[in-house]
Amino acid sequence: MYLEEVKTILIDVLGLGEAGRALEADSPLLGSLPELDSMAVVTLIGALETHFDIEIGDDDLSASTFATLGSLAAFVAEKQAG
Template sequence: MQLDEVKNVLIDTLNLGPAGQALQADSPLLGSLPELDSMAVVTLIGALEEHFGIMIDDDDISASTFETLGSLAAFVSAKMA
């Protein structure tokens, strides 16, 4: 699973710094990280596409995708499959 890679992209994209290292698979993202606003979601999607070599369509994305770090990592894994 790409959990650590997704976490690192998230930390780098949102400039979370050391606080981001504490994120776990069940850590809530959307609504819990003030840095993750609508513009940051767009930036993060671009960063994930670039890092993992995947294409993410607008139709693929829902709030549940960004619910937790684990749900985001599972989404990325599914896109890579």
């Protein structure tokens, strides 16, 4: 459930278009997508917070959160659950 929603938000925020549809759970993000720079991370966090009605604090974030699409989706699921 979360994977597809996070993927759609990621595609929209980064402007990946059809190329983003190829992303899968194990697709690397940070360091692999040139579009995912520091400003894009801030925009992406805002979009995730709005869409999923969650709060993401600075202490919640680490490079491992953005390692793969799957890790980002799992992070969102965890934030929404707790």
